[in-house]
Amino acid sequence: MDIRLIAHDLAASYGARTVFSGVSLEISQGEVLVVSGANGSGKSTFLRLLAGLQQATAGSVVYHYADRDWLPRDACPLIGWVAPDLALYRELTARENLRFFAEVRRLHLHDADIDDLLEQLGLGGRGDDRLSAYSSGMAQRLRYAYALIHRPPVLLLDEPTVTLDVRGAEVVDQVIARQRRDGIVVVATNDPRELRYADLLLELGR
Amino acid sequence: MQEPYKIEHRLAAIRPVGLRDLLAAAWAIFIKDLRSELRTRYALNALVLFAASAAVAVSLGVGFIGLRRSEEYLLIQSALLWIALLFAALNGLSRGFVYEEETRTMAALRLAAPPIAVYLGKLLFNLALLVLLGTVTSLLFIVLVRIEVGSPLAFTLVLSAGGFCLATATTILAAIIARASFKSALFAVLAFPLLVPPLIVAIQATALTLDTAGMALALPAIRTLMAYAVAMFVASLMLFRFVWEA
Numbered sequence: 001m002d003i004r005l006i007a008h009d010l011a012a013s014y015g016a017r018t019v020f021s022g023v024s025l026e027i028s029q030g031e032v033l034v035v036s037g038a039n040g041s042g043k044s045t046f047l048r049l050l051a052g053l054q055q056a057t058a059g060s061v062v063y064h065y066a067d068r069d070w071l072p073r074d075a076c077p078l079i080g081w082v083a084p085d086l087a088l089y090r091e092l093t094a095r096e097n098l099r100f101f102a103e104v105r106r107l108h109l110h111d112a113d114i115d116d117l118l119e120q121l122g123l124g125g126r127g128d129d130r131l132s133a134y135s136s137g138m139a140q141r142l143r144y145a146y147a148l149i150h151r152p153p154v155l156l157l158d159e160p161t162v163t164l165d166v167r168g169a170e171v172v173d174q175v176i177a178r179q180r181r182d183g184i185v186v187v188a189t190n191d192p193r194e195l196r197y198a199d200l201l202l203e204l205g206r
Numbered sequence: 207m208q209e210p211y212k213i214e215h216r217l218a219a220i221r222p223v224g225l226r227d228l229l230a231a232a233w234a235i236f237i238k239d240l241r242s243e244l245r246t247r248y249a250l251n252a253l254v255l256f257a258a259s260a261a262v263a264v265s266l267g268v269g270f271i272g273l274r275r276s277e278e279y280l281l282i283q284s285a286l287l288w289i290a291l292l293f294a295a296l297n298g299l300s301r302g303f304v305y306e307e308e309t310r311t312m313a314a315l316r317l318a319a320p321p322i323a324v325y326l327g328k329l330l331f332n333l334a335l336l337v338l339l340g341t342v343t344s345l346l347f348i349v350l351v352r353i354e355v356g357s358p359l360a361f362t363l364v365l366s367a368g369g370f371c372l373a374t375a376t377t378i379l380a381a382i383i384a385r386a387s388f389k390s391a392l393f394a395v396l397a398f399p400l401l402v403p404p405l406i407v408a409i410q411a412t413a414l415t416l417d418t419a420g421m422a423l424a425l426p427a428i429r430t431l432m433a434y435a436v437a438m439f440v441a442s443l444m445l446f447r448f449v450w451e452a
Contacts, residue, residue, distance in 0.1 A: 052451075053313055073451055076317050087310035089238070091245045096238075103234035104319035106227050146314060 002029040003065040003078070003153040003183050005050070010059035012045045019045055020204050021058070027200060032176065032185040034198035041205025043188035044083065047156045050186060051081045065153060075154070077105070080147030082140075083158035088131055094118060094142050095127040098149055105150045117145050122171055136163040144175060153183030160187055160194065228323050235319060235327025239302060240334070248305055253298035253339050260290035261346035268351075277413075283353045284412040288368070288405055290343055295372045298335060300380035300393050302328045307384040316450065325446040329377045329439075336369040357420025364415055364424055367431035368408035374438040375400045381449045404434045 004026065011021035019042035027033050035043045048054040050061055052072030063070040063078055070078060088097045095114055102109045118127050121141045131139060140163045147155065160176075161169045176197055179185045187197050195201070243250055264286050306312045315324060344365065347353050355361045375397065383392045411427030414420075 051317065053316065079317060081313075081317055083313075085310060086314055088314055089242060089311055090309065091242050092238070096241065100234055100238045101314070101318045104231040104315075104323065106223075106231065 001066050001153070003063060004028050005061070005063055005154065005184060005186075007050075007061045008059055010046075010049065010061065011057045012042055012049060012054070013057040018057075023059070023202070023204075025200070025202060027184045027186070029184060030180055031199040032180055032187065032197045033200040033202060034195055035186065035188040035202045035204060036190060036195065037204035038190065043190070043204055044085075044158050046202075046204065047081070047083065047158050047186060047188050050154075051079050051156055052076065053081075063154065077150065078152055079154045079156060080150070080152035081156045081158075082143045082147045082160060083156075084162055085158075086143050086146070088139075088142060088146060090131040093128050093130050094123060094134070094145070097131065097142070098127075098145055101146055102149055107150060109149070117149065120171075121145050122167060137165055137168055140164055141168060141171065144171070148175070151182070155179045155183065155185045156188075157185065158188045159191075160189065161191065223320050228320060228326070231319055231323035232326035232330060235315075235324060236330040236334075239327065239331040242305075243331075249298040249301040249335060250338075252301075253294050253335060254342055256294040256297050257290055257339055257343040258346060260286075260293065261343065261350045264290070264347075265350035265352075280413040280416045281409065283347070283351065284409050284416060286351065287343065287347050287353065287412060288409050290347070291339065291369075292372070292401065292405060294339055294343065295336065295376060296393065296397060298339070299332045299373065299376040300383065300389070302331055302377070303380040303384035304389060312384070321447040321450045322443060324450060325377065325381070325442060328381070329373060329442075332373040332377050333370070336373050340365045340369050353416060355416060356418040357415045357424070360421040360424040360428075361412065361415040363421075363428050364408060364411045364431070367428050367435065368404060368412075370435040371404040371408070371431055371438065372401065374435050374442060375404075378438070378442040378445065378449070381446060400438070404431055407431055407434075 006026050008024050010023040012019045023046070025033070035046055037043050045054065049056050050072060052075060061072050063072070063075050065078055089100070092100070095111070095118075098114050098117070099109065115124070115127060118124055121144050123138060123141050123145070126134075126138065131142065134142065155175070157176075160172050164172065176185055176187070185197070187194060189195075242248070268282075268286070306315060348355065379393060379396050379400065382396065383389045386392045407427050407430050411424045411431070414423045414427070
Protein backbone atom coordinates (compact mmCIF):
# COMPACT_ATOMS: atom_id res chain seq x y z
CA MET A 1 0.00 0.00 0.00
CA ASP A 2 1.47 3.31 -1.09
CA ILE A 3 0.88 6.58 0.71
CA ARG A 4 0.55 10.13 -0.53
CA LEU A 5 0.36 13.36 1.44
CA ILE A 6 -1.31 16.38 -0.12
CA ALA A 7 -1.25 19.80 1.53
CA HIS A 8 -3.16 22.60 -0.11
CA ASP A 9 -2.79 26.33 0.64
CA LEU A 10 -1.86 25.61 4.24
CA ALA A 11 -1.56 28.49 6.71
CA ALA A 12 -0.90 28.78 10.44
CA SER A 13 -1.26 31.75 12.76
CA TYR A 14 -0.80 32.48 16.44
CA GLY A 15 -3.21 35.30 17.23
CA ALA A 16 -2.59 38.09 14.75
CA ARG A 17 0.82 36.74 13.70
CA THR A 18 0.83 34.62 10.58
CA VAL A 19 3.60 32.04 10.83
CA PHE A 20 3.29 30.81 7.26
CA SER A 21 0.68 30.76 4.55
CA GLY A 22 0.01 29.41 1.08
CA VAL A 23 1.97 26.18 1.50
CA SER A 24 0.95 23.60 -1.09
CA LEU A 25 2.84 20.39 -1.71
CA GLU A 26 2.52 16.73 -2.47
CA ILE A 27 4.73 13.95 -1.12
CA SER A 28 4.60 10.44 -2.53
CA GLN A 29 5.76 7.07 -1.30
CA GLY A 30 9.54 6.90 -0.97
CA GLU A 31 10.12 10.66 -0.71
CA VAL A 32 11.64 12.70 2.08
CA LEU A 33 10.58 16.30 2.57
CA VAL A 34 12.94 18.49 4.57
CA VAL A 35 11.40 21.61 6.08
CA SER A 36 14.01 24.21 6.94
CA GLY A 37 13.96 27.76 8.18
CA ALA A 38 15.09 29.99 11.00
CA ASN A 39 13.80 29.67 14.58
CA GLY A 40 10.16 30.75 14.71
CA SER A 41 9.58 30.19 11.01
CA GLY A 42 6.94 27.54 11.75
CA LYS A 43 8.76 24.24 11.11
CA SER A 44 7.43 22.54 14.27
CA THR A 45 3.99 24.06 13.69
CA PHE A 46 4.00 22.63 10.17
CA LEU A 47 4.72 19.15 11.53
CA ARG A 48 2.04 19.51 14.21
CA LEU A 49 -0.48 20.38 11.49
CA LEU A 50 0.52 17.25 9.56
CA ALA A 51 0.19 15.18 12.74
CA GLY A 52 -3.27 16.58 13.52
CA LEU A 53 -2.06 17.98 16.82
CA GLN A 54 -2.95 21.50 15.75
CA GLN A 55 -5.51 22.93 13.39
CA ALA A 56 -4.52 24.95 10.35
CA THR A 57 -5.76 28.52 10.10
CA ALA A 58 -6.49 27.84 6.44
CA GLY A 59 -5.98 25.14 3.87
CA SER A 60 -6.08 21.39 4.14
CA VAL A 61 -3.96 18.27 4.62
CA VAL A 62 -5.08 14.90 3.31
CA TYR A 63 -3.32 11.54 3.42
CA HIS A 64 -4.28 9.04 0.76
CA TYR A 65 -3.67 5.51 1.99
CA ALA A 66 -5.35 2.11 1.72
CA ASP A 67 -7.87 3.38 -0.85
CA ARG A 68 -9.24 6.15 1.32
CA ASP A 69 -8.53 9.73 2.31
CA TRP A 70 -7.51 10.46 5.89
CA LEU A 71 -7.70 13.87 7.53
CA PRO A 72 -4.87 14.48 10.02
CA ARG A 73 -7.16 14.20 13.06
CA ASP A 74 -8.12 10.66 11.98
CA ALA A 75 -4.71 9.71 10.66
CA CYS A 76 -3.06 8.89 14.01
CA PRO A 77 -2.58 5.22 13.04
CA LEU A 78 -0.61 6.35 9.99
CA ILE A 79 1.72 8.71 11.80
CA GLY A 80 4.88 8.36 13.82
CA TRP A 81 5.99 11.63 15.40
CA VAL A 82 9.32 12.47 17.01
CA ALA A 83 9.82 15.94 18.45
CA PRO A 84 11.64 17.65 21.31
CA ASP A 85 8.27 18.44 22.92
CA LEU A 86 7.13 14.81 22.76
CA ALA A 87 7.29 13.45 26.31
CA LEU A 88 6.68 9.90 27.46
CA TYR A 89 5.86 8.75 31.00
CA ARG A 90 8.92 9.34 33.19
CA GLU A 91 7.61 7.25 36.08
CA LEU A 92 7.27 4.19 33.84
CA THR A 93 10.04 2.06 32.38
CA ALA A 94 10.82 2.13 28.67
CA ARG A 95 9.24 -1.31 28.28
CA GLU A 96 6.08 -0.23 30.18
CA ASN A 97 5.82 2.87 27.99
CA LEU A 98 6.13 0.92 24.76
CA ARG A 99 3.78 -1.81 25.93
CA PHE A 100 1.21 0.82 26.91
CA PHE A 101 1.38 2.61 23.58
CA ALA A 102 1.22 -0.71 21.74
CA GLU A 103 -1.90 -1.70 23.70
CA VAL A 104 -3.75 1.56 23.02
CA ARG A 105 -2.79 1.18 19.34
CA ARG A 106 -4.27 -2.34 19.45
CA LEU A 107 -0.97 -4.09 18.74
CA HIS A 108 -0.17 -7.41 20.33
CA LEU A 109 3.52 -7.27 21.01
CA HIS A 110 5.66 -9.80 22.81
CA ASP A 111 8.49 -8.79 25.09
CA ALA A 112 10.86 -10.01 22.39
CA ASP A 113 9.38 -7.52 19.88
CA ILE A 114 9.95 -4.67 22.31
CA ASP A 115 13.46 -5.90 23.11
CA ASP A 116 14.26 -6.06 19.39
CA LEU A 117 13.03 -2.52 18.81
CA LEU A 118 14.99 -1.19 21.80
CA GLU A 119 18.07 -3.08 20.64
CA GLN A 120 17.80 -1.58 17.14
CA LEU A 121 17.65 1.90 18.63
CA GLY A 122 20.63 1.38 20.90
CA LEU A 123 18.66 0.93 24.11
CA GLY A 124 19.28 -2.78 24.53
CA GLY A 125 19.41 -3.81 28.18
CA ARG A 126 17.83 -0.54 29.36
CA GLY A 127 14.21 -1.49 28.81
CA ASP A 128 13.50 -1.94 32.50
CA ASP A 129 14.90 1.44 33.54
CA ARG A 130 12.46 4.18 34.35
CA LEU A 131 12.58 7.15 32.00
CA SER A 132 13.44 9.42 34.91
CA ALA A 133 16.84 7.68 34.84
CA TYR A 134 17.32 8.24 31.10
CA SER A 135 19.68 10.82 29.63
CA SER A 136 18.30 13.25 27.05
CA GLY A 137 19.91 11.22 24.25
CA MET A 138 18.34 7.98 25.49
CA ALA A 139 14.98 9.72 25.79
CA GLN A 140 15.33 10.84 22.16
CA ARG A 141 16.03 7.24 21.08
CA LEU A 142 12.96 6.09 22.97
CA ARG A 143 10.89 8.69 21.11
CA TYR A 144 11.87 6.84 17.96
CA ALA A 145 10.69 3.57 19.50
CA TYR A 146 7.36 5.24 20.33
CA ALA A 147 7.07 6.58 16.78
CA LEU A 148 8.02 3.33 15.05
CA ILE A 149 6.21 0.77 17.16
CA HIS A 150 3.16 0.61 14.87
CA ARG A 151 5.29 0.80 11.74
CA PRO A 152 3.64 3.99 10.44
CA PRO A 153 3.73 4.87 6.75
CA VAL A 154 4.33 8.54 7.68
CA LEU A 155 7.25 9.57 9.86
CA LEU A 156 7.36 13.17 11.07
CA LEU A 157 10.73 14.11 12.58
CA ASP A 158 11.21 17.46 14.29
CA GLU A 159 14.92 18.13 14.95
CA PRO A 160 15.66 14.42 14.43
CA THR A 161 19.19 14.28 15.79
CA VAL A 162 18.90 16.76 18.64
CA THR A 163 20.69 15.49 21.79
CA LEU A 164 21.91 12.37 19.94
CA ASP A 165 25.53 11.27 19.82
CA VAL A 166 27.26 10.10 16.63
CA ARG A 167 25.96 6.55 17.02
CA GLY A 168 22.46 7.89 17.61
CA ALA A 169 22.68 10.02 14.47
CA GLU A 170 23.66 6.89 12.53
CA VAL A 171 20.56 5.14 13.85
CA VAL A 172 18.47 8.06 12.59
CA ASP A 173 20.12 7.68 9.16
CA GLN A 174 19.09 4.02 9.14
CA VAL A 175 15.54 4.80 10.27
CA ILE A 176 15.11 7.39 7.52
CA ALA A 177 16.63 5.08 4.89
CA ARG A 178 14.19 2.31 5.79
CA GLN A 179 11.22 4.67 6.04
CA ARG A 180 12.05 6.03 2.60
CA ARG A 181 11.43 2.49 1.35
CA ASP A 182 8.25 1.94 3.40
CA GLY A 183 6.50 5.31 3.26
CA ILE A 184 7.25 9.01 3.51
CA VAL A 185 9.31 11.14 5.87
CA VAL A 186 9.02 14.80 6.78
CA VAL A 187 12.03 16.26 8.59
CA ALA A 188 11.97 19.71 10.21
CA THR A 189 15.44 21.02 10.89
CA ASN A 190 17.70 24.02 10.95
CA ASP A 191 20.80 21.85 10.87
CA PRO A 192 22.31 22.20 7.35
CA ARG A 193 23.79 18.68 7.60
CA GLU A 194 20.28 17.22 7.60
CA LEU A 195 19.44 18.78 4.24
CA ARG A 196 21.11 15.71 2.75
CA TYR A 197 17.99 13.67 3.51
CA ALA A 198 15.90 15.82 1.16
CA ASP A 199 14.16 14.72 -1.99
CA LEU A 200 11.96 17.78 -1.58
CA LEU A 201 12.82 20.97 0.25
CA LEU A 202 10.44 23.46 1.82
CA GLU A 203 11.99 26.58 3.25
CA LEU A 204 9.74 28.50 5.61
CA GLY A 205 10.11 32.13 6.68
CA ARG A 206 11.52 33.50 3.45
CA MET B 207 19.23 -2.03 10.12
CA GLN B 208 17.10 -5.15 10.46
CA GLU B 209 13.33 -5.07 10.53
CA PRO B 210 12.59 -4.51 14.24
CA TYR B 211 8.88 -5.02 13.90
CA LYS B 212 6.36 -6.65 11.65
CA ILE B 213 4.22 -5.26 8.81
CA GLU B 214 1.10 -6.72 10.52
CA HIS B 215 1.49 -4.00 13.12
CA ARG B 216 0.77 -1.37 10.51
CA LEU B 217 -2.34 -3.24 9.38
CA ALA B 218 -3.53 -3.75 12.96
CA ALA B 219 -3.20 -0.05 13.69
CA ILE B 220 -5.43 1.05 10.79
CA ARG B 221 -8.27 -1.43 11.14
CA PRO B 222 -11.60 0.03 12.37
CA VAL B 223 -11.91 0.48 16.13
CA GLY B 224 -14.49 -1.88 17.66
CA LEU B 225 -16.07 -1.79 21.11
CA ARG B 226 -13.71 -4.48 22.39
CA ASP B 227 -10.72 -2.44 21.14
CA LEU B 228 -12.04 0.66 22.89
CA LEU B 229 -12.53 -1.17 26.17
CA ALA B 230 -9.08 -2.78 25.94
CA ALA B 231 -7.48 0.61 25.27
CA ALA B 232 -9.46 2.20 28.13
CA TRP B 233 -8.30 -0.57 30.46
CA ALA B 234 -4.69 -0.02 29.35
CA ILE B 235 -5.01 3.70 30.14
CA PHE B 236 -6.55 2.90 33.54
CA ILE B 237 -3.72 0.48 34.38
CA LYS B 238 -1.11 2.99 33.19
CA ASP B 239 -2.65 5.74 35.35
CA LEU B 240 -2.87 3.40 38.33
CA ARG B 241 0.77 2.34 37.95
CA SER B 242 1.88 5.96 37.58
CA GLU B 243 -0.20 7.00 40.58
CA LEU B 244 1.18 4.28 42.81
CA ARG B 245 4.70 5.44 41.93
CA THR B 246 4.17 9.20 42.16
CA ARG B 247 1.25 9.51 44.64
CA TYR B 248 0.34 12.57 42.56
CA ALA B 249 -3.39 12.57 43.37
CA LEU B 250 -3.58 9.97 46.12
CA ASN B 251 -1.74 11.95 48.78
CA ALA B 252 -3.77 15.08 48.06
CA LEU B 253 -7.07 13.20 48.27
CA VAL B 254 -6.37 11.25 51.44
CA LEU B 255 -4.69 14.11 53.29
CA PHE B 256 -7.52 16.45 52.41
CA ALA B 257 -10.14 13.95 53.56
CA ALA B 258 -8.25 13.27 56.81
CA SER B 259 -7.74 16.99 57.51
CA ALA B 260 -11.42 17.70 56.91
CA ALA B 261 -12.55 14.86 59.18
CA VAL B 262 -10.18 15.87 61.97
CA ALA B 263 -11.15 19.55 61.70
CA VAL B 264 -14.86 18.71 61.77
CA SER B 265 -14.45 16.32 64.70
CA LEU B 266 -12.51 18.88 66.74
CA GLY B 267 -14.71 21.77 65.71
CA VAL B 268 -18.26 20.41 65.82
CA GLY B 269 -17.92 16.83 67.04
CA PHE B 270 -19.75 17.72 70.23
CA ILE B 271 -23.07 18.23 68.41
CA GLY B 272 -23.36 14.45 68.41
CA LEU B 273 -24.89 14.64 71.87
CA ARG B 274 -28.40 15.16 70.53
CA ARG B 275 -29.67 13.55 67.30
CA SER B 276 -32.25 15.50 65.33
CA GLU B 277 -33.23 15.91 61.68
CA GLU B 278 -31.11 19.07 61.38
CA TYR B 279 -28.20 17.34 63.03
CA LEU B 280 -28.30 14.49 60.50
CA LEU B 281 -28.42 17.01 57.64
CA ILE B 282 -25.43 18.88 59.07
CA GLN B 283 -23.42 15.67 59.41
CA SER B 284 -24.37 14.65 55.89
CA ALA B 285 -23.50 18.08 54.48
CA LEU B 286 -20.12 18.03 56.23
CA LEU B 287 -19.37 14.57 54.83
CA TRP B 288 -20.21 15.64 51.27
CA ILE B 289 -18.32 18.93 51.57
CA ALA B 290 -15.23 16.94 52.58
CA LEU B 291 -15.78 14.55 49.68
CA LEU B 292 -16.43 17.37 47.21
CA PHE B 293 -13.34 19.40 48.04
CA ALA B 294 -11.10 16.36 48.15
CA ALA B 295 -12.50 15.31 44.78
CA LEU B 296 -12.06 18.79 43.29
CA ASN B 297 -8.52 18.77 44.61
CA GLY B 298 -7.57 15.38 43.23
CA LEU B 299 -9.76 14.28 40.36
CA SER B 300 -8.75 16.96 37.88
CA ARG B 301 -5.19 15.69 38.02
CA GLY B 302 -5.60 12.85 35.55
CA PHE B 303 -5.65 15.25 32.63
CA VAL B 304 -3.74 18.10 34.26
CA TYR B 305 -0.83 15.74 34.98
CA GLU B 306 -0.73 14.67 31.32
CA GLU B 307 -0.60 18.32 30.30
CA GLU B 308 2.00 19.34 32.89
CA THR B 309 4.30 16.47 31.98
CA ARG B 310 3.68 17.11 28.26
CA THR B 311 2.57 13.52 27.62
CA MET B 312 -0.79 14.64 26.21
CA ALA B 313 0.46 14.73 22.60
CA ALA B 314 1.85 11.19 22.80
CA LEU B 315 -1.47 9.96 24.15
CA ARG B 316 -3.48 11.91 21.57
CA LEU B 317 -1.55 10.36 18.70
CA ALA B 318 -1.86 6.82 20.02
CA ALA B 319 -5.21 6.34 21.75
CA PRO B 320 -8.81 6.65 20.52
CA PRO B 321 -10.42 9.67 22.28
CA ILE B 322 -13.29 7.69 23.79
CA ALA B 323 -10.82 5.20 25.27
CA VAL B 324 -8.97 8.09 26.92
CA TYR B 325 -12.19 9.37 28.47
CA LEU B 326 -13.24 5.90 29.68
CA GLY B 327 -9.78 5.16 31.07
CA LYS B 328 -9.62 8.44 32.97
CA LEU B 329 -13.20 8.01 34.23
CA LEU B 330 -12.36 4.53 35.47
CA PHE B 331 -9.32 5.88 37.28
CA ASN B 332 -11.35 8.69 38.88
CA LEU B 333 -14.00 6.16 39.96
CA ALA B 334 -11.29 4.05 41.60
CA LEU B 335 -9.96 7.12 43.41
CA LEU B 336 -13.48 8.01 44.54
CA VAL B 337 -14.13 4.52 45.90
CA LEU B 338 -10.98 4.89 47.97
CA LEU B 339 -11.83 8.46 48.95
CA GLY B 340 -15.42 7.58 49.86
CA THR B 341 -14.30 4.64 51.98
CA VAL B 342 -11.58 6.57 53.82
CA THR B 343 -13.74 9.65 54.39
CA SER B 344 -16.76 7.65 55.57
CA LEU B 345 -14.68 5.63 58.00
CA LEU B 346 -13.02 8.77 59.33
CA PHE B 347 -16.39 10.45 59.80
CA ILE B 348 -17.81 7.37 61.53
CA VAL B 349 -14.86 7.21 63.91
CA LEU B 350 -14.02 10.88 64.45
CA VAL B 351 -17.31 12.72 63.87
CA ARG B 352 -19.31 9.85 65.33
CA ILE B 353 -21.91 9.66 62.57
CA GLU B 354 -24.18 6.68 63.03
CA VAL B 355 -25.34 4.96 59.86
CA GLY B 356 -28.94 3.75 60.22
CA SER B 357 -29.01 1.85 56.92
CA PRO B 358 -25.52 0.81 55.77
CA LEU B 359 -26.73 -0.54 52.40
CA ALA B 360 -28.63 2.66 51.52
CA PHE B 361 -25.69 4.75 52.79
CA THR B 362 -23.30 2.83 50.52
CA LEU B 363 -25.62 3.15 47.52
CA VAL B 364 -26.08 6.90 48.00
CA LEU B 365 -22.32 7.37 48.35
CA SER B 366 -21.74 5.26 45.22
CA ALA B 367 -24.35 7.08 43.14
CA GLY B 368 -23.14 10.48 44.36
CA GLY B 369 -19.54 9.43 43.69
CA PHE B 370 -20.49 8.37 40.15
CA CYS B 371 -21.97 11.86 39.63
CA LEU B 372 -18.78 13.49 40.96
CA ALA B 373 -16.55 11.29 38.79
CA THR B 374 -18.46 11.80 35.51
CA ALA B 375 -18.67 15.57 35.98
CA THR B 376 -15.09 16.11 37.18
CA THR B 377 -13.59 13.91 34.45
CA ILE B 378 -15.02 15.92 31.57
CA LEU B 379 -14.33 19.19 33.40
CA ALA B 380 -10.72 18.16 33.97
CA ALA B 381 -10.33 17.52 30.23
CA ILE B 382 -11.75 20.98 29.51
CA ILE B 383 -9.51 22.87 31.94
CA ALA B 384 -6.29 20.89 31.40
CA ARG B 385 -4.85 23.34 28.88
CA ALA B 386 -6.23 26.51 30.52
CA SER B 387 -3.99 29.00 32.29
CA PHE B 388 -6.02 29.33 35.49
CA LYS B 389 -6.93 25.71 35.98
CA SER B 390 -8.13 25.75 39.60
CA ALA B 391 -10.29 28.84 39.23
CA LEU B 392 -11.82 27.62 35.98
CA PHE B 393 -12.43 24.17 37.45
CA ALA B 394 -14.27 25.63 40.43
CA VAL B 395 -16.37 27.96 38.25
CA LEU B 396 -17.36 25.21 35.81
CA ALA B 397 -17.93 22.64 38.55
CA PHE B 398 -20.37 24.84 40.46
CA PRO B 399 -23.43 24.52 38.16
CA LEU B 400 -22.69 20.88 37.36
CA LEU B 401 -22.07 19.61 40.88
CA VAL B 402 -24.44 21.62 43.06
CA PRO B 403 -27.69 19.91 41.90
CA PRO B 404 -26.51 16.31 42.54
CA LEU B 405 -24.80 17.43 45.71
CA ILE B 406 -28.06 18.77 47.18
CA VAL B 407 -29.76 15.46 46.41
CA ALA B 408 -26.85 13.47 47.81
CA ILE B 409 -26.76 15.45 51.06
CA GLN B 410 -30.47 14.99 51.69
CA ALA B 411 -30.37 11.31 50.74
CA THR B 412 -27.36 10.64 52.96
CA ALA B 413 -29.16 12.30 55.88
CA LEU B 414 -32.04 9.87 55.35
CA THR B 415 -29.69 6.90 55.43
CA LEU B 416 -28.21 8.06 58.74
CA ASP B 417 -31.67 7.61 60.21
CA THR B 418 -33.17 4.17 60.56
CA ALA B 419 -35.75 4.87 57.82
CA GLY B 420 -33.14 3.72 55.34
CA MET B 421 -33.57 2.35 51.88
CA ALA B 422 -37.22 3.06 51.14
CA LEU B 423 -36.84 6.80 51.71
CA ALA B 424 -33.48 7.08 49.97
CA LEU B 425 -34.37 5.07 46.87
CA PRO B 426 -35.88 7.97 44.81
CA ALA B 427 -32.79 10.04 45.50
CA ILE B 428 -30.51 7.16 44.46
CA ARG B 429 -32.46 6.86 41.21
CA THR B 430 -32.15 10.63 40.63
CA LEU B 431 -28.42 10.55 41.24
CA MET B 432 -27.94 7.58 38.91
CA ALA B 433 -30.01 9.28 36.20
CA TYR B 434 -27.89 12.42 36.54
CA ALA B 435 -24.67 10.41 36.38
CA VAL B 436 -25.79 8.45 33.32
CA ALA B 437 -26.89 11.66 31.55
CA MET B 438 -23.53 13.27 32.35
CA PHE B 439 -21.71 10.13 31.17
CA VAL B 440 -23.54 10.04 27.83
CA ALA B 441 -23.08 13.80 27.27
CA SER B 442 -19.37 13.43 28.07
CA LEU B 443 -18.98 10.58 25.59
CA MET B 444 -20.49 12.78 22.87
CA LEU B 445 -18.50 15.90 23.81
CA PHE B 446 -15.15 14.44 24.69
CA ARG B 447 -13.69 14.18 21.19
CA PHE B 448 -14.24 17.93 20.61
CA VAL B 449 -12.64 18.79 23.95
CA TRP B 450 -9.73 16.40 23.39
CA GLU B 451 -8.92 17.59 19.89
CA ALA B 452 -9.53 21.31 20.47
